[in-house]
Amino acid sequence: MCTIVPISLSIGANRIVPTVSIPYPLGNPELSPAEEKHLRRDLVLKAFKALTTKVDGQTVF
Structure with missing residues (x-):
């Protein structure tokens, strides 16, 4: 979970939840x-989904 997606992309995070x-x-x-x-519940549920989703490379959810 991050507030600035380009920074997460630049450091190579695989799963990014804005x-x-x-x-x-x-x-x-x-x-x-x-x-x-x-709002908080939706963000946390999105983060759980990101953790359980198979990704190949960087993915923004």
């Missing part, structure tokens, strides 16, 4: 608590 922003990678303080919980 996040929200640099100061709040897994959240957004402008959302309601329920909306932010939904």
Whole structure:
């Protein structure tokens, strides 16, 4: 999980899951608590999917 995809690509990460922003990678303080919980859950589920997906080379999810 990363906030700046080009950096992850440049260092050779195989699985890259983009996040929200640099100061709040897994959240957004402008959302309601329920909306932010939904956002975080979606990002974590996407990361789990990335870990269980077979990849050949770098993949951005």
